Amino acid sequence: MTTQHTYRVIVRGTWNGLPDDVRARLLAEVADHGLSQMRFTPDGSLTYDRTLKHFSYRYELLSDAADGPEMAGALAEDRAETALRALGGAWGELRATVTDMDTMKINRKGR
Template identity: 80%
Template sequence: MTTQHTYRVIVRGTFEQLMDEARARLLDELADHGLSQMRFTPEGSLTYDRSLKHFSYRFEIVSDSADGEEMAAALAEERAEAALRALGGGVGAGFGELRSTVTDMDTMKINRKGR
């Protein structure tokens, strides 16, 4: 039996060659994707600003610890790509290369201040 770990993954990228319909849809939904909406969820939480230049997705991925952080990053990037392609009722959003940062929540050390 393998141990499951919970990973928090931030996938970052840039919007590229957005079609007018996708741009309009993203701007219409801006309030739903601002900084106050940032959460780590299995479905992913998309954030961006009015400039529509950069975006980030936050995912919570549960996978085998033996697969490691690389697998968690790959799974999160795959989910982000699928969500971006489906964005805006199938219009899709153009995007460039994705970069990921992974934190293994099960191995993270928490420093507590002494009393």
């Protein structure tokens, strides 16, 4: 039996040549994708601002610990690309930052 770890992944990118209809739709929905909407979810949480320059997706994924954070990053980038294609957007290179929540050390202050 393999051990599963929970990974939190942030996939960042830059909008690149958005079609006018997609730009208009994103601007109309900007309030639904601001800082207060940032959440790590299996389906991904898209955030961006009114300038439509940068965006990020936040994912929480379960993956085999043996595959390591690289696999979680690749899975999240693939999910982000799929979501971006469905959105109709154009984007540049994606970059993933991965945190393994099962190995994360928490420093608690003494009382």
